Amino acid sequence: MAELSRESGVPVATIKYYLRERLLPPGERTSPNQALYDETHIRRLKLIRALLEVGGLSVATVADVLAALDEQISTHKVLGIASHGLPMPKAGGDAQAREWAAEQVDRVVAERGWQLRPDHPVVDSLVGTLSAFAELGRPELIAQLSGYAELADRIAELDLRTIADLPSTESIVEGAVIATVLGDVVFAALRRLAQQQVSARTFGDRSG
Numbered sequence: 001m002a003e004l005s006r007e008s009g010v011p012v013a014t015i016k017y018y019l020r021e022r023l024l025p026p027g028e029r030t031s032p033n034q035a036l037y038d039e040t041h042i043r044r045l046k047l048i049r050a051l052l053e054v055g056g057l058s059v060a061t062v063a064d065v066l067a068a069l070d071e072q073i074s075t076h077k078v079l080g081i082a083s084h085g086l087p088m089p090k091a092g093g094d095a096q097a098r099e100w101a102a103e104q105v106d107r108v109v110a111e112r113g114w115q116l117r118p119d120h121p122v123v124d125s126l127v128g129t130l131s132a133f134a135e136l137g138r139p140e141l142i143a144q145l146s147g148y149a150e151l152a153d154r155i156a157e158l159d160l161r162t163i164a165d166l167p168s169t170e171s172i173v174e175g176a177v178i179a180t181v182l183g184d185v186v187f188a189a190l191r192r193l194a195q196q197q198v199s200a201r202t203f204g205d206r207s208g
Contacts, residue, residue, distance in 0.1 A: 001035070004045075043170055051177060064085075089128070093128050097132075101129075105123065112150075155183075159176070
């Protein structure tokens with residue numbers, strides 16, 4: 001286990017915790033106090049850390065993702081379990097605002113031809129966020145929702161094409177979680193940089 005810790009960079013105490021929670025399969029026992037671990041354990045540790053530390057998934061959700069991997073169900077379904085567990089802002093808004101926001105989401109989903117479960121936490125979070133726009137009196141921002149959805153489709157294509165050729169389902173899931181969580185930060189930063197440039201062109205301030 002000490003060698004596994006050195007190879008993976010995961011502390012021994014953390015490895016023991018993952019073993020107790022059955023996130024990490026046990027090694028091949030060679031004596032009462034020793035076991036053999038291999039490359040599969042190192043890959044599994046990388047995935048566990050990505051799901052827990054980068055993705056912010058709960059231990060229970062990580063266990064579900066790993067169980068799905070071990071059952072060898074489709075990559076799409078494994079990605080769905082992981083995506084479902086990624087934290088999202090909590091939904092808000094009063095009933096009237098949420099009803100209006102839900103109509104906007106339904107419209108855009110139909111335009112894009114997306115197949116979504118209505119109980120998905122991302123849908124609920126989106127409805128709550130759009131409700132906030134309505135309550136703040138900024139419906140002009142919602143008018144661009146179709147354009148944002150089109151951009152989201154293009155970004156998703158880039159995301160999935162980037163990870164599709166990775167060598168295993170584990171590495172694809174790890175890549176998808178990292179791309180989603182850290183990619184959100186990267187895209188937000190790029191958006192703000194681009195807004196600065198467009199603002200200068202639109203409002204004519206070239207002073208820097």
